[in-house]
Amino acid sequence: MSSGGTYKKRGKQTLSFTTTPYIASSYTVVGSKENEGPLQGSFHHVLQDNIWGESSWEKTEAKMMAFAVEEAIKLASWSQVEVDFFLAGDLLNQNITADYTARKVGIPFFGLFGACSTMAEGLILASILIDGAFAHRVVAAASSHHETAERQFRFPTELGVQRPMSAQWTVTGAGAVALASPEGICNQETHSDSSRQVRITHATIGKVIDLGVRDAADMGSAMAPAVTHTILRHLQDLNRRAEDYDLIVSGDLGLVGHKMSQQLLREEGVDLGPKYSDCGIMIFDPKKQDTHAGGSGCGCSATVVLGPLLKMMKEGLYDRILFVGSGALFSPTSFQQGESIPGIGHAVVLEA
């Protein structure tokens, strides 16, 4: 009876999009270290240094996100005033990177916080806005910066506390994606990109799950149960199997968390095998780059999914990817107060 159309929820946590929002464009900005790993050459813009001419790392991060948003809008052949809504978040206290980017671009704004799952959360809510006929053009973005995260989470960094091998390296990176309804994508005549179009077809919204990990230097293990739960729920809700995907990629579980997630999945009778990867593992070479368990931060999955993975989909290497953004939901205050670290995983299906 809903005048909003057919009911779109499937099973317990999954949404099925009927107008399947299109990815009109994406843009990624990374630091030089991020472009020296296995994904070299597949990002849109690489910084020469981590300060990019600004007077603080925080200003640099806001400049990175704003640049990614502006370039994504240009690539979609839109102007900023044509974008209905902007959704964004980051790791910094009070989301200042996203706030200052929203101030700069002047698009009606929804601020999000999902820790490192923010890009997945933004993709989902942007798809909801388009699929529910609330918008034709939406931009979502997320970012992190190694030095702003160090300042905030590990201050004073001069202490030089040794990082255990389970620790991850916060990625310096920002990703933005322009999503459109079939009407919104328009300007197709000016759209010279002849490669395949990618759409968002489903999303599974995660629950916050906490199995009691208290080690802030092992966030992969803190997030693994939530990501595992979301993957299992997604497959159940849609009655799908691993075979239905060419790639299943978690956000930033890293080497330790990803191994744990594989084991938890096997205990539930699901063996994803080599098609299960992780953006945090893909972005760095831990032996050559001293990044220990891999990359992390909102910018990790944002740049890996919106840069190299989307490129591979457009080129025909993958037809259908399940991206499960992962977030560790803690603060230095909660950690100091002895709280454990809850995790979340939001899943998005991308189809070419």
Next chain:
Amino acid sequence: MSSGGTYKKRGKQTLSFTTTPYIASSYTVVGSKENEGPLQGSFHHVLQDNIWGESSWEKTEAKMMAFAVEEAIKLASWSQVEVDFFLAGDLLNQNITADYTARKVGIPFFGLFGACSTMAEGLILASILIDGAFAHRVVAAASSHHETAERQFRFPTELGVQRPMSAQWTVTGAGAVALASPEGICNQETHSDSSRQVRITHATIGKVIDLGVRDAADMGSAMAPAVTHTILRHLQDLNRRAEDYDLIVSGDLGLVGHKMSQQLLREEGVDLGPKYSDCGIMIFDPKKQDTHAGGSGCGCSATVVLGPLLKMMKEGLYDRILFVGSGALFSPTSFQQGESIPGIGHAVVLEA
């Protein structure tokens, strides 16, 4: 053509809901000081003290939000597993109040950050989920706590810096609202509440606006331009006038910011007169309660709107309210780095 139904955006920033999500229930928890002001007796639960038996103020705030959410769900005659999605945010770094509440209630979760505009942002996104046919039952919540905010924003509080008269007093309060589609509201037979039902009919999503205020003790002035812009845009987008509303209430501009907003509106030829109020002004008696310019914090508008104002609507005092949640989007880090304070205002139309 959208299979999502008729396009729901009106003008530049406004959404018109066709299934008009219903408020199935709401629940508010406040500290004792908040119940000693002009709104005494109109909140659902009043704390005896600000610690509520917990070992830290942060744990108390999470307990407050979780209690509000659980009680709202009970009042709606739902069980927690029947709720499709939970949306929440707060003022604390990395949204820990909302994160820990989501962990406790176990409902698929979207984390939001809109500073003190979070309750309005949650109401809007919850309405979108229902109106777009993605959910039948959604709960949204927001909170703040005087002591957690002091610890975070004004540490070390022992310094005892004198508060100027433009400063506001962070409200200790949590509000939760259960929104439902016509199908979701069901259990109507068990719903003994015979008073009028309130629906969400429209929303105007704000832009981030910054006129350069750099005084963290005058956040009302920082937010006033954004709130003013959203009110003007709302009236234009729907071709409405002030006369179409019984009450227009900003979130927490306080005495200084609200006066500035009235002036900015008059400069644009709009005189809202006495029907323009502010939750931050309504909640405290500044002369008797030493609260200077009024209340602030996510819990301010969350408790005033979801407690006393909703009660007055159900009792027939108001038919149509425009609530404009206001947020100051800054962090101690951005403030120390000399950044100015951007503001945002999100508007929601409530109709009985």
